[in-house]
Amino acid sequence: MPTPQLIAFDADDTLWPNQPHFDYAEAQLFTLLTHYADADTLGKRFYEVWRSNMHLFGYGAKSFMLTMIETVIELTNGTVTGTEIQQILDHGKRLLNFPIELLPHVEEVLEELRHRGVPLMLLTKGDLFDQESKLARSGLGDYFDHVEIVSEKNEATYRRILTRYGVQPQDFAMVGNSLKSDVLPVAKLGGVAIHVPYHATWIHEQVPADQLAGIPFHHAESLKEALAYLI
Amino acid sequence: MPTPQLIAFDADDTLWPNQPHFDYAEAQLFTLLTHYADADTLGKRFYEVWRSNMHLFGYGAKSFMLTMIETVIELTNGTVTGTEIQQILDHGKRLLNFPIELLPHVEEVLEELRHRGVPLMLLTKGDLFDQESKLARSGLGDYFDHVEIVSEKNEATYRRILTRYGVQPQDFAMVGNSLKSDVLPVAKLGGVAIHVPYHATWIHEQVPADQLAGIPFHHAESLKEALAYLI
Numbered sequence: 001m002p003t004p005q006l007i008a009f010d011a012d013d014t015l016w017p018n019q020p021h022f023d024y025a026e027a028q029l030f031t032l033l034t035h036y037a038d039a040d041t042l043g044k045r046f047y048e049v050w051r052s053n054m055h056l057f058g059y060g061a062k063s064f065m066l067t068m069i070e071t072v073i074e075l076t077n078g079t080v081t082g083t084e085i086q087q088i089l090d091h092g093k094r095l096l097n098f099p100i101e102l103l104p105h106v107e108e109v110l111e112e113l114r115h116r117g118v119p120l121m122l123l124t125k126g127d128l129f130d131q132e133s134k135l136a137r138s139g140l141g142d143y144f145d146h147v148e149i150v151s152e153k154n155e156a157t158y159r160r161i162l163t164r165y166g167v168q169p170q171d172f173a174m175v176g177n178s179l180k181s182d183v184l185p186v187a188k189l190g191g192v193a194i195h196v197p198y199h200a201t202w203i204h205e206q207v208p209a210d211q212l213a214g215i216p217f218h219h220a221e222s223l224k225e226a227l228a229y230l231i
Numbered sequence: 232m233p234t235p236q237l238i239a240f241d242a243d244d245t246l247w248p249n250q251p252h253f254d255y256a257e258a259q260l261f262t263l264l265t266h267y268a269d270a271d272t273l274g275k276r277f278y279e280v281w282r283s284n285m286h287l288f289g290y291g292a293k294s295f296m297l298t299m300i301e302t303v304i305e306l307t308n309g310t311v312t313g314t315e316i317q318q319i320l321d322h323g324k325r326l327l328n329f330p331i332e333l334l335p336h337v338e339e340v341l342e343e344l345r346h347r348g349v350p351l352m353l354l355t356k357g358d359l360f361d362q363e364s365k366l367a368r369s370g371l372g373d374y375f376d377h378v379e380i381v382s383e384k385n386e387a388t389y390r391r392i393l394t395r396y397g398v399q400p401q402d403f404a405m406v407g408n409s410l411k412s413d414v415l416p417v418a419k420l421g422g423v424a425i426h427v428p429y430h431a432t433w434i435h436e437q438v439p440a441d442q443l444a445g446i447p448f449h450h451a452e453s454l455k456e457a458l459a460y461l462i
Contacts, residue, residue: 056327058360062293069300070320078314082304085316089301096287128359129289129382151360 003118003231004192006167008148009110010176011124011131014223016100016138019200022064025091029068032087036076046071058151060127065092096130100138105224110143116231121146123161123174125153125181153181158189175226179207183217193217194226234349234462235423237398239379240341241407242355242362245454247331247369250431253295256322260299263318267307277302289382291358296323327361331369336455341374347462352377354392354405356384356412384412389420406457410438414448424448425457 012018026046030039037045050067057063068088072080113120122144124131131149135141146165150157162172173192176182184207186193195217220226243249257277261270268276281298288294299319303311344351353375355362362380366372377396381388393403404423407413415438417424426448451457
């Protein structure tokens with residue numbers, strides 16, 4: 001396989017853990033709010049409220065906070081206290097500035113690719129401000145020739161980015177943990193899609209197996225293993 | 232003056248009113264919360280809380296909601312009710328989906344520039360998801376060859392964008408209502424900066440007069456008047 005002309009990496013749960021921080025915040029808040037409802041009820045209603053607000057709030061920690069606040073107000077018929085809501089804000093703020101710990105082999109793999117002169121892109125969806133902050137905190141900024149933060153990663157998004165950079169789909173590779181956002185749309189366009197799964201996958205990013213049938217993509221257990229498909 | 236090779240327009244309060252919607256939501260909420268504190272106290276504390284959270288929350292309606300909630304919790308020592316906080320969320324949601332009404336001459340000016348074949352860019356700072364939604368609601372999407380949504384509009388931002396599009400500062404023009412974000416950084420880089428003031432300017436975007444001394448920029452009372460500096 002020829003070396004791609006542009007290699008893009010997803011950020012959250014590909015280069016650094018992100019979902020575990022959200023899962024932890026959620027679990028802590030559900031414990032705190034357990035006198036109002038059990039964790040199952042809270043979790044189910046939280047996801048429903050998130051889905052109904054998704055078109056307004058988008059992804060990320062601010063959306064998480066607002067959704068959690070609205071869920072609790074609803075489940076308590078407005079009797080939740082300001083003090084409890086402040087705890088939601090405090091947990092949410094921690095989601096906006098937790099220290100970024102790189103996943104195994106990240107720097108080694110980026111260093112190897114940079115050494116070979118392949119242009120690298122960070123391509124992540126989410127909240128612009130938050131994602132820029134995470135990249136800055138990661139210390140990885142200098143590895144990337146391009147940074148694209150988008151609101152959705154679907155076929156139209158990838159098509160727009162490839163046009164902008166003048167790259168053909170077959171010369172483009174995408175590495176990420178999300179089948180929905182990193183793998184399927186890229187594979188469908190004819191790009192090289194490499195799935196590096198992460199143990200914690202957000203429910204919204206899960207893909208039913210039948211949607212994967214016949215879609216050509218690579219599977220790697222780690223970024224180091226992914227390297228074999230990139231050079 | 233030669234026609235610029237790239238003309239960028241700010242969005243909020245340049246192409247459509249935005250600040251008045253925030254001012255209205257703020258006024259409504261201050262009235263609602265008047266049994267806790269008067270509007271002056273609320274307004275002052277709100278801006279302080281916003282400034283201290285700015286590095287985490289950034290700009291936009293979600294930041295507005297979270298800041299308003301935190302302000303009220305603090306001013307009431309946690310006794311604010313969930314029902315009142317829901318009203319903050321309801322006002323905030325309206326800030327995320329109000330109908331976009333174009334300011335005078337917007338379509339006429341964009342049409343004229345498109346007719347002359349000058350590449351046009353929408354260049355706005357704020358929340359990615361929210362700004363994309365406003366552009367979609369405005370119906371202006373097709374006028375713009377490029378859309379850049381950034382977290383700050385300072386000299387470094389403009390330098391990065393000009394490099395990306397291969398345009399020299401002197402061939403670049405920026406039109407906007409904010410002296411801080413649209414005019415000063417562009418003028419300092421040697422670009423053509425055109426200030427089209429808007430009656431409502433957010434306190435954070437205000438610039439002391441001494442910082443403007445000796446900075447060359449154009450002033451236009453309307454987008455139609457700005458056209459004279461662009462073609």
